[in-house]
Amino acid sequence: MMGKLKESLAALFAVSDEQAMRRVQMHDDERAFAHLVKKWQGPVRRLCIRMLGDEHRGEDLAQESFARVFAQRKHYRPDGKFGTWLWRIALNLCYDELRRRQRWKQVSLDSTDSETLGLLESFAEPQIAPDQALVNQERAELVRRALLSLPEIYRAVLVLRHYENLKFREIAAVLGLPEGTVKSRMAEALTQMSQLLKPKVAAEPPGPQKNSNRMKESLIV
Amino acid sequence: MNHPTSEQLISYFYDEAGPTERAELKTHLQTCQQCARNLNAWRSARTDLNAWKMMPKRAGSAAPLPVLRWALAGAAMLLCFGLGGFAFSWNSRALPAALQARLRTQMRAEALQVAQAETERARDSMAAACEKRTREFVMAFAKESYAQQRKEIRALYAALDKIDSQRAADYVALKKELDTLAVNADAELRSAENGLIELATFTQTPAVSPQE
Numbered sequence A: 001m002m003g004k005l006k007e008s009l010a011a012l013f014a015v016s017d018e019q020a021m022r023r024v025q026m027h028d029d030e031r032a033f034a035h036l037v038k039k040w041q042g043p044v045r046r047l048c049i050r051m052l053g054d055e056h057r058g059e060d061l062a063q064e065s066f067a068r069v070f071a072q073r074k075h076y077r078p079d080g081k082f083g084t085w086l087w088r089i090a091l092n093l094c095y096d097e098l099r100r101r102q103r104w105k106q107v108s109l110d111s112t113d114s115e116t117l118g119l120l121e122s123f124a125e126p127q128i129a130p131d132q133a134l135v136n137q138e139r140a141e142l143v144r145r146a147l148l149s150l151p152e153i154y155r156a157v158l159v160l161r162h163y164e165n166l167k168f169r170e171i172a173a174v175l176g177l178p179e180g181t182v183k184s185r186m187a188e189a190l191t192q193m194s195q196l197l198k199p200k201v202a203a204e205p206p207g208p209q210k211n212s213n214r215m216k217e218s219l220i221v
Numbered sequence B: 001m002n003h004p005t006s007e008q009l010i011s012y013f014y015d016e017a018g019p020t021e022r023a024e025l026k027t028h029l030q031t032c033q034q035c036a037r038n039l040n041a042w043r044s045a046r047t048d049l050n051a052w053k054m055m056p057k058r059a060g061s062a063a064p065l066p067v068l069r070w071a072l073a074g075a076a077m078l079l080c081f082g083l084g085g086f087a088f089s090w091n092s093r094a095l096p097a098a099l100q101a102r103l104r105t106q107m108r109a110e111a112l113q114v115a116q117a118e119t120e121r122a123r124d125s126m127a128a129a130c131e132k133r134t135r136e137f138v139m140a141f142a143k144e145s146y147a148q149q150r151k152e153i154r155a156l157y158a159a160l161d162k163i164d165s166q167r168a169a170d171y172v173a174l175k176k177e178l179d180t181l182a183v184n185a186d187a188e189l190r191s192a193e194n195g196l197i198e199l200a201t202f203t204q205t206p207a208v209s210p211q212e
């Protein structure tokens, strides 16, 4: 038993995500799963936090994403990239959460509750002067709010392309959309962001969000 | 002037345009102020976006990466013919409590689902094959699998007995789960046998597919 575990551990250093996931799928391989979690929990966490604009809930959803990966391991198709599948699972959870929020009208760009404060704390870099840290926090907060006011289909593309550095082709695979659609969404996302963030130069608050044109979509996992 | 599409421009902007397209766009941007302005707006947005940095982990939860670990799962997760239950144990210190609880509950629910789904699937494929020899084979396989399962449980018990007494407490929970598993295995085998016996008289292929 132990020999087998050591063997699989050693082999893990050489396996691809797809191979690891295949082992989770076929053998409920705990090491392979741990390997995937370790490698992907940072990116998934960032995606969820940026999609939700909320660090605490984002972290919850990141964990939930891995729980779901395990729950749906039998549905994983080995011909696809593991990352694509995982991004899609995480994004779907984010969409669900955003929909729930809107239903309960909990989303508030003016929130100053502990969650936002907690988020702001995380921007503080201990090594820099307090006033500079404050400026950085404010700028980060502006970006967070601007992103949150972006329709979520644009936000998803923007987060994956800009922050996670996925190629348009990869994003298209995640979203199940033509590459051209992803590109035009990214162009629109950046254009909207530049407009939303422009007022910050003039020290004005970002413009009002348009809820009416908020587009929704659902992904099939 | 023929402006490039936003798709072409964004490809260029993110360095994903092919060499020919890239050269053409570059030339266009040198002469077209409108497109150059669009690109500049994107550029400043892109710079602004970088203001939202993400710390690896918020203060207070800066613990090392929560490496998931199914303690002894390799031996304990005795899936046989899909009909067996899972004995599932997590190393509580290595795993966030919330995820641990979730996965534990999930595994329990799954064990039941798997048992049911596999029985149905077996019935489906059996009905399709509808051949006496196949039925006999599956029946024998199920019995063999359960025998194997019990053997592994006994082996695991033996291994557990050898573990230091100071660590024994850690394994009490697992042992308890294994007891349940052993009991369930008997019950499931009986139910599987019943299901398979039903098959002997089963002639119609059910339309229901357990997949997705």
Ligand SMILES: [Zn+2]
Residues within 6 Å of the ligand: B001, B002, B003, B004, B028, B032, B033, B034, B035, B036
């Ligand atoms: Zn032009």
